[in-house]
Amino acid sequence: MTENQQPAEKFRVAVFADFVCPYSFLAVEQIDRLAREYDVQPLWRPHWLHPDTPPEGCPREQSPDAAARAERRNAWMKEMAPDQFARMRYPEKRQYSFPAFEALEFACDYGLDFAYKTAVYDLMWTEGGDIGEIDTLLNAAERVGLDVGELQIALEQRLYADRALDAVKQAHRIGITSTPTIFLGRTRINGWHYYEVLQSVMEKQGMRPRELIAH
Amino acid sequence: MQQSYIIDSAAAPWKRGASEGIAFSCQVLLSGEDGGPEALRFRFDDCPSVYAHMHLTAQFQLLLSGAMDFPRGVKHLESLAIHYTDHNMPYGPFAVSRNHDMLVLHPRAGGIISMANLDARRQINLQGRLFAALAADAQWHPLPGVDNTTYMHLIPAGLGPAAVVVNAPAHAALAMPAPSFGRYEVVLDGSVIFEGQELGPPGFRYVRGDHPVEPLISGDSGASVAFLTFDKDALEGGIIGGGLAAEAAEMMARAI
Numbered sequence: 001m002t003e004n005q006q007p008a009e010k011f012r013v014a015v016f017a018d019f020v021c022p023y024s025f026l027a028v029e030q031i032d033r034l035a036r037e038y039d040v041q042p043l044w045r046p047h048w049l050h051p052d053t054p055p056e057g058c059p060r061e062q063s064p065d066a067a068a069r070a071e072r073r074n075a076w077m078k079e080m081a082p083d084q085f086a087r088m089r090y091p092e093k094r095q096y097s098f099p100a101f102e103a104l105e106f107a108c109d110y111g112l113d114f115a116y117k118t119a120v121y122d123l124m125w126t127e128g129g130d131i132g133e134i135d136t137l138l139n140a141a142e143r144v145g146l147d148v149g150e151l152q153i154a155l156e157q158r159l160y161a162d163r164a165l166d167a168v169k170q171a172h173r174i175g176i177t178s179t180p181t182i183f184l185g186r187t188r189i190n191g192w193h194y195y196e197v198l199q200s201v202m203e204k205q206g207m208r209p210r211e212l213i214a215h
Numbered sequence: 216m217q218q219s220y221i222i223d224s225a226a227a228p229w230k231r232g233a234s235e236g237i238a239f240s241c242q243v244l245l246s247g248e249d250g251g252p253e254a255l256r257f258r259f260d261d262c263p264s265v266y267a268h269m270h271l272t273a274q275f276q277l278l279l280s281g282a283m284d285f286p287r288g289v290k291h292l293e294s295l296a297i298h299y300t301d302h303n304m305p306y307g308p309f310a311v312s313r314n315h316d317m318l319v320l321h322p323r324a325g326g327i328i329s330m331a332n333l334d335a336r337r338q339i340n341l342q343g344r345l346f347a348a349l350a351a352d353a354q355w356h357p358l359p360g361v362d363n364t365t366y367m368h369l370i371p372a373g374l375g376p377a378a379v380v381v382n383a384p385a386h387a388a389l390a391m392p393a394p395s396f397g398r399y400e401v402v403l404d405g406s407v408i409f410e411g412q413e414l415g416p417p418g419f420r421y422v423r424g425d426h427p428v429e430p431l432i433s434g435d436s437g438a439s440v441a442f443l444t445f446d447k448d449a450l451e452g453g454i455i456g457g458g459l460a461a462e463a464a465e466m467m468a469r470a471i
Contacts, residue, residue, distance in 0.1 A: 023287070069286070072310050075264035076286040079308045189341065191287065196336035 011207050013042035016171050017180040018049040019097045019117075022073070022088070023192040025125045026081045027180040028118055030195045035114065037209045038202060044117040046101040046164065047171040047179045050094060057093040057132050080192070087126045095124065096132035099155055101164040103137040106154050107146055115144040217424035218251055218397075221409045224318075224417045227256075234470035235266050235329060241471050245421065247324030247454075252397065252421045255319045255471065259311040269305040269335065271452040271463050272325030275378065275443045277401060279417055281315035285347075295350040295403065297369040297378045297443070302452030304343030305330050318417060322397040322449035326463025327470060334459055344448075346370045350380060361387065375446035383433040383440070390430035391442055396449040397423040401441040406434030 015031055017024035031042050060066065070090075077085040100120050107116035119140035123129035129136040134155050141151045154160055178190040184198060185205040199209075227242040240258040247253030253272075259265065276298040283292045285306065292298060293313070300306055302325070328335045353367040364387055369378035380403065381389055391398065400409070401419040409420045409431050422428045431440065454464045 068284075071263060072284050073286045075310070076308050079264060079267060187341070194330065194336040194339070196333050197339050197341065200337045200339075201341070 011038075011040050011185050011202070011205070012183065013040045013185075014045060014183040015042060015180050016045050016047040016176045018047055019100045019120055019124055019131050020053075020091075020095050021049055021179045022077065022090070022125070024180045025088070025121050026077065026084055026192050027182065028121045029081075029084055030198060031182070032118060033195060034198060034202070037211070038207055039210060039213075040202075040207070042114060044104065044113060045171060046097075046104065046167050047176045047181065048097065048101070048168045049179055050097075051168075053094055053096045055096045055099075055132055057095045057130065059093050080194075089126060089128050091124065091128070091130070095130055098161075098164065099134065100131045100137060101167065102155060102158070102160040103141065103151060105160040105163045105167065106151050107141070107144070110146060112144050112146055116140060116146065119143045217426065217428070218422065219410070219424075219428065220245055220252060220421045221412050221414070222254065222419055222421075223412075223414050224256060224419065225415060230471075232470055234327070234466070237262055237265050243471055244318075244419075247321065250323060252399075252423075253321040253324045254399070254419070254421065256417070257315075257317055257319060259315045261312045261315070263310045264308040265311060267305055267307040267330035268327050269303055269330065269339070270300070270321065270325035270327055271454060271460060272302045272321045272323055273376065273445055273448045273451070274300050274325060275318075275320040275376070275399065275445075277318040277320065277417075277441060277443065279316045279318065279403075281311065281313040281317075283315070283317075284310040284312070292347060292349060293351075295380070295441075297346070297348055297441075299344070299346045299370060299376050299378065301340055301343035301345075301448045303338055303340035304345055305335075305339055306345060318399075318401065318419070320399045320401075320421075320443060322423070322445050324454045324464065324467075325452070326454055326460065326465075326467045328459060328463040328466060332459075332462070335463075338459055340452075344375065346374060346376065346378075348378070353380075355382070363387075364389075369441075375448065377442070377444040377446075379442045379444075381440050381442065382437070384437045385433055385435050387433045387437070388430040389433070389440065390427060391444075393425055393427045394422045394444060395425055396445040396447055397421065398445065399441075399443040400431060401443065403439040403441055405436045405438035407438045407440055408432040408434060 107113040182189040242256040245254040278296040355365040358364040
C-alpha cells in the first residue's frame with residue numbers, strides 16, 4: 001500500500017444511539033461530516049435507552065432539581081456544540097422511540113437509512129416533532145425520498161417490529177451501555193466526543209480525508 | 216530516589232485569579248518547578264459552567280467543601296469526594312457551588328488546557344480513566360490489627376490509582392506501602408505529625424520512592440487522613456517539549 005492509498009479493507013463506522021438522546025443528536029452532525037470527509041459509510045443502529053416509555057410518551061420530571069440539571073446540561077451542550085445547541089428545542093416530554101427504529105429498518109432496505117436518521121433527529125430536536133407519532137416519521141421519509149405510503153403500511157402493520165427488536169437486542173449483546181457509542185474501525189468510543197477526536201482515531205488507523213487523497 | 220514534601224496549607228498565601236472568565240481564590244502549595252509534584256488549592260466562586268479542560272498529568276481532585284456537578288458521567292459530587300483523571304483526560308464543563316474548596320494534586324507539573332483548543336482535542340487520551348466517588352457513599356471498615364482505627368475506600372483497590380481515608384485515634388502510627396508512583400497524604404481532620412512536623416487540615420505530605428516512608432503519626436485528638444496513591448499513569452505526559460505542553464504551562468501560569 002502506498003502512502004496515498006486507503007486500506008484495502010473497508011473501514012467500518014457504526015453508531016449505536018437512541019433518537020431521544022440529546023447527546024446522540026449532537027453526534028449526528030459529526031458522523032454526517034465524517035461521511036462527507038472520509039470514504040466511509042456509517043451505520044446508525046438503535047440502542048433503546050428507555051424501553052419503559054409508553055407509546056404516548058411520558059412527562060419530564062418537574063422539580064427544582066430537574067431544572068438545575070437541565071441548566072447544567074444546557075451549559076454543557078452550549079459549550080460542546082454551540083451551533084447545534086442554538087438550533088435545539090428540547091422536547092417537553094420523553095418520546096417513544098421504537099417506531100422510529102422500525103422506520104429506520106425500512107429505510108435501510110432502500111439504502112436511505114443514513115439520510116433518514118438525520119431527518120428524524122432534525123424533526124425531533126429542531127422542529128418540535130414527536131417521533132412516537134407516525135406522521136413525524138412519514139414527514140422524515142418524504143424529506144429523504146422514501147415511499148411514504150409504503151412506510152405508513154409498514155408502520156401500521158408493524159412489518160419491521162421484529163427486525164427493530166433484533167437490532168435493539170444486538171446492541172445489548174455487544175454490551176452497549178452509552179449512547180451514542182461510536183465504533184471507528186477497531187476503536188470504540190463511549191459517549192459523545194469532539195470531532196477532532198474522531199478524526200484523530202480515523203487517521204491513526206490509516207484513514208485520510210478525501211480531500212487529501214485527491215491531492 | 217526518595218521524594219518527600221511536607222506542606223502546611225494553612226500557612227500558604229491565597230490570591231485571586233481567573234481563567235476564561237471563571238473567578239477563584241487559589242493557593243500554590245507545590246509549584247512542580249523542581250520536577251517534583253504540583254499541588255494547588257482552588258476555591259471557585261459559584262459558577263454554572265467551568266469550561267471543559269484537561270491536564271497533561273494524572274490528577275486527584277479532593278473536594279474538601281461544596282459541590283461539583285457534571286452533566287455527563289460523574290454527575291454530582293459533594294464533599295468529601297474524590298475525582299481522579301489520567302493524563303490528557305478531559306472533563307467538564309461542570310458547575311461549582313456551595314463554598315467550593317478543593318485540592319488539585321498532580322505527580323508533577325501538568326498545566327491546564329481548555330478543550331476549546333482544537334490541537335488539544337487531538338491529544339486526548341481515549342484510554343484515560345476517570346474515577347469519582349463521594350465519601351457519603353462509602354463504608355467504614357475496621358483496620359485489621361489496629362485498635363479503634365477505621366478506613367474507607369473512595370477508589371477501590373485494584374483499579375490502579377487508589378484513594379483511602381483512614382480515621383485513627385490519637386498517637387496512631389499509620390504506615391503505607393512504598394509509594395512507587397507517588398502518594399499524597401492529606402489531613403482531613405484532627406492533626407498529623409509528618410516527620411516531626413505537626414499539621415492540621417488540609418496539610419499534606421507527598422512522598423514517592425521505592426521504599427516505605429516514615430509512618431505518619433496522628434496527633435493528640437486523632438486524625439482523619441486521605442491517602443491518594445498514583446499508579447503508573449503518573450509517569451505519563453507532563454510539561455515536556457513545546458507545543459501543547461508549553462501552552463498548557465502558560466495557561467496554568469496565567470490562571471494562578
